Amino acid sequence: MAGTFVAYRRWRGHDGRAETLVLKDGFVWGAALFGPLWAMYHGRWRAAAALGLGWAVAGGFASLAGNPAGSLIYMIVAYWSGMSARGLEALWLNDQDWRLDNVILARNLDVAEAQMIADDASRFVDAERRW
Numbered sequence: 001m002a003g004t005f006v007a008y009r010r011w012r013g014h015d016g017r018a019e020t021l022v023l024k025d026g027f028v029w030g031a032a033l034f035g036p037l038w039a040m041y042h043g044r045w046r047a048a049a050a051l052g053l054g055w056a057v058a059g060g061f062a063s064l065a066g067n068p069a070g071s072l073i074y075m076i077v078a079y080w081s082g083m084s085a086r087g088l089e090a091l092w093l094n095d096q097d098w099r100l101d102n103v104i105l106a107r108n109l110d111v112a113e114a115q116m117i118a119d120d121a122s123r124f125v126d127a128e129r130r131w
Contacts, residue, residue, distance in 0.1 A: 002105050005112035008098040021098060022113055025086055032082030039085070046095070047088035051081050 004025040009018050030038040035055045039048035058077035062070030090100070102119060106112035 002107050005104050005106055005109065005116075006100060007102040007104070007112075007116050008093050009101040010096070010098045020101070020116075021093070022109060022116065023086070023089070024109065025103075027082045028085035029082060031085035032078045035078070035081050039088070042089070044089050044092045046092045047085065050088050051085070054080060 006023055006025050008021045008023070010021075011018050028038065030041075031051065034041075036048040036052035039045070039051055054077055058073050062073045065073060102116050104112045104115050104119075106115055
């Protein structure tokens with residue numbers, strides 16, 4: 001089964017060296033289960049703040065709503081966290097000078113990186129220095 005992978009690139013130094021970060025796009029189970037802890041573990045502080053605020057608001061509503069409705073509220077905020085985590089992460093990466101460079105449909109991370117390197121080789125003379 002194929003998934004969508006995104007490559008972010010950040011240029012460093014005078015020699016044109018680039019750092020590349022490849023992430024699987026889509027629902028993030030870690031964010032759905034652990035919320036802001038997932039974002040803090042990965043160093044995405046703005047995402048951690050947004051997810052933490054969402055979980056705090058959900059906790060307030062859940063305590064007022066009672067047991068069955070509170071569980072539903074937590075399930076909704078967990079789904080929201082999993083769906084919005086990559087978007088919040090993209091905002092953080094943009095603030096750290098990372099730019100979206102490529103989007104690939106592939107079956108796993110290794111295949112996605114190989115396709116992205118081949119794509120770079122067709123666009124640039126010296127593709128290896130960017131990976």
